[in-house]
Amino acid sequence: MIHIPDKLFFKIGEVAEILDLKTHVLRYWETEFDCLNPVKSRSNQRLYRRQDVETALLIKDLLYQQGFTIAGARNQLEARNVARVPDSSTPHDSTAQQRLAEIKSDLLALRQFLLNSQP
Numbered sequence: 001m002i003h004i005p006d007k008l009f010f011k012i013g014e015v016a017e018i019l020d021l022k023t024h025v026l027r028y029w030e031t032e033f034d035c036l037n038p039v040k041s042r043s044n045q046r047l048y049r050r051q052d053v054e055t056a057l058l059i060k061d062l063l064y065q066q067g068f069t070i071a072g073a074r075n076q077l078e079a080r081n082v083a084r085v086p087d088s089s090t091p092h093d094s095t096a097q098q099r100l101a102e103i104k105s106d107l108l109a110l111r112q113f114l115l116n117s118q119p
């Protein structure tokens with residue numbers, strides 16, 4: 001089991017080290033998998049959230065361990081994401097509200113990180 005440090009954001013080099021990959025592989029995966037989309041700082045540096053690192057781990061497993069092609073891994077990820085999409089017919093869905101709260105928290109943390117990293 002791979003240990004992911006308890007941090008809000010990871011630089012691409014840190015993610016590459018955690019996954020034991022080269023950084024160019026992660027950059028390539030970003031072009032092939034829509035679900036792997038790290039935010040970029042003002043200096044255009046990739047900042048991966050924990051969820052992005054977990055997604056990259058899943059992609060690595062699908063490609064390297066389970067033997068899927070890029071297209072096959074993309075289909076597997078899309079199928080998994082479809083299964084997790086909450087029913088939007090309920091206007092006050094608690095899962096959707098929880099997800100929005102997580103997104104808000106991530107955005108506020110990113111804002112604070114960016115403000116603190118300015119020279």
